[in-house]
Amino acid sequence: MKIDRLMGLVVYLLKHGRTSAQKLAEEFEVSSRTIMRDLESLDQAGIPIQAFYGVDGGYQIMDSYVLEKQAVTRNEYDWLVTALKGMASAYASKSLERTLAKIESLNERGNNAVSVDLSVAAEDEEIKGLLKLLEDAIGKKRVVRFLYTNSHEERKEMQVEPVCLQYKWYNWYLIGYHEKHQDYCMFKLIRMEDLRETDIRYTRDHDVSEIKSSGSREKIMYVRLYGKACVRAKCREYLNGRIVQEFENGDFMFCFSAPEHETFWYGAILSFGNHVRIIEPPELKERILKNCREIQAEYGSS
Numbered sequence: 001m002k003i004d005r006l007m008g009l010v011v012y013l014l015k016h017g018r019t020s021a022q023k024l025a026e027e028f029e030v031s032s033r034t035i036m037r038d039l040e041s042l043d044q045a046g047i048p049i050q051a052f053y054g055v056d057g058g059y060q061i062m063d064s065y066v067l068e069k070q071a072v073t074r075n076e077y078d079w080l081v082t083a084l085k086g087m088a089s090a091y092a093s094k095s096l097e098r099t100l101a102k103i104e105s106l107n108e109r110g111n112n113a114v115s116v117d118l119s120v121a122a123e124d125e126e127i128k129g130l131l132k133l134l135e136d137a138i139g140k141k142r143v144v145r146f147l148y149t150n151s152h153e154e155r156k157e158m159q160v161e162p163v164c165l166q167y168k169w170y171n172w173y174l175i176g177y178h179e180k181h182q183d184y185c186m187f188k189l190i191r192m193e194d195l196r197e198t199d200i201r202y203t204r205d206h207d208v209s210e211i212k213s214s215g216s217r218e219k220i221m222y223v224r225l226y227g228k229a230c231v232r233a234k235c236r237e238y239l240n241g242r243i244v245q246e247f248e249n250g251d252f253m254f255c256f257s258a259p260e261h262e263t264f265w266y267g268a269i270l271s272f273g274n275h276v277r278i279i280e281p282p283e284l285k286e287r288i289l290k291n292c293r294e295i296q297a298e299y300g301s302s
Contacts, residue, residue: 143202146158163184173186221259224255228250
């Protein structure tokens with residue numbers, strides 16, 4: 001953590017110039033005394049820190065100092081900045097902001113013709129609060145507790161070791177280790193309530209890269225449907241699959257896969273009405289028919 005903070009200090013001072021110790025302490029969420037020790041460490045490491053006193057006092061790195069850019073091309077820096085800016089448009093994180101500042105300070109040109117705006121995925125304050133709490137717990141390797149409502153509307157008290165956060169299927173998820181079951185589980189943040197960090201430490205080390213590469217434990221449904229020409233573009237836009245067969249009149253056969261109990265794709269299919277027909281799996285056809293009968297009964301009774 002200290003190495004990251006020291007690197008962040010160098011980048012911050014290079015970008016912002018003369019800055020007071022109090023301002024640096026607020027930015028890096030540590031005490032002014034810690035900042036002073038960090039600045040001393042940087043100076044001893046050969047990074048020329050200058051101190052200024054008086055009303056406009058503060059600390060800065062000598063103008064002659066240039067941070068080495070390592071063996072990365074300008075185009076590669078452009079792609080890094082583009083990716084980080086895209087994530088920052090949806091995810092408010094001090095750590096992410098500092099990382100972006102580091103990369104931007106190494107490449108001022110910024111001529112990438114591609115941009116990524118994920119602001120439509122930006123979450124409300126409640127989810128942002130959950131993300132911040134979970135980030136902190138992961139950093140401290142502390143167990144968390146929360147009330148969780150699963151896809152079957154069952155509400156349970158959970159206690160897990162938070163391992164990592166993932167954004168997929170249009171939602172934020174926590175991958176957590178359930179010691180009782182000796183297994184990893186995925187939890188959708190929007191279904192969490194009363195989230196709190198405990199003083200309980202992890203029971204084991206977690207290989208995040210291996211956990212991510214093992215894939216989701218969410219059951220996946222594979223769907224094949226027949227679609228009419230008028231919903232061709234909508235199927236491609238909302239169902240994230242592919243057309244496997246086309247007919248002379250413009251109709252088509254479409255295949256896609258999605259988490260079984262997620263509602264975004266199911267709602268999209270219902271919105272297409274009689275312009276699509278499920279071919280398989282048969283249980284999805286029965287589910288749609290059952291929902292349609294229930295909807296008809298509800299409106300018929302009013």
